Amino acid sequence: MTTSPQNPAPFLPGEHAELLHALAEQRALLLITTRDVTDAQAAERTTVSELTLGGIIKHLARGEQVWTQIMVKGDGELPEGMLDLEQYRMAEGETLAGLLEQYTAAAHRTEESVAALPDLGLNVPLPKTPWSPPETVHWSARRILLHLIRETAQHAGHADIIREALDGANTTAQR
Template sequence: MSERDDLLDLLHKHRDLFRVTVRGLSDDDARSRPTVSELSLGGLVKHVAEVERTWARFVVEGPAPEPDIDWANVDWSNPPERVKAYQDGFRMLGDETLAGLLATYDEVAAATDELVRTVDLDARQPLPAAPWFEPGATWSARRVFTHIVAETAQHAGHADILRETIDGQKSMG
């Protein structure tokens, strides 16, 4: 098995575990927020797809420009449209369906898989300026793909808690 095969296997395994958490849900259940947080299963599917798409784009294009938002001074009781749009990336909106969100996730996953098969895994891009990144740091494509695996696994854990809260189903155990 090659390194690329290992990366693809990890991506598929963790995506599949994540998808188990939404299997058989209605749109209403996927949209529900069964805990005190704002998280919903549909919102997590939407978010995980967008995070993967963003990191895959980073592999090819480098860092995107940071949004012009002063996060420290946002009036959360009446946030600007750009902040609302960002927040909507974590929500399953009324006109969205779980099937549609999963179809988007499948498209994103297929595009990422093609990158894993073809991109130079040693190619590096500079990380954007952010407090959580070391200044001047770069990531290889390989590092980005392992980060996508970690993000997916972390959110699968969140999703498992939400699903168990909705109807008792567990993805493992």
């Protein structure tokens, strides 16, 4: 199945496909906010928040990478870069096109990994973070997917506000 954040996976029966389709729909809404945006616009702050369109795409790509790794490896280890605050910023020399390629690759890896899971009820230990409780916490693959859907939807809303502040465009006007 060849998909991208811009081209959601076709609907197939089953919980795996339904959750992946919901995630793909949120990705597609998010990416409307990047249409016809220059690299300079993608790096521009338009609100009091530090968030930018490029930073959101970079963060969500990294988020899918680390959460997919947590789900697939199931070893409770902290994925490299998970806590790196630079994932929220478009760095000097980065392009929106490059960040979108990373996001597409991360989305494809997530879809492949989820499709390969025999059961979304599979529980995996979460990595220890500075805010973790002392005991090991486990999440199911299902809950990880729901987390990715929520995170993508939340940041799609942020991106819509940023884009509207940039040039008046928004997801409602661009569908």
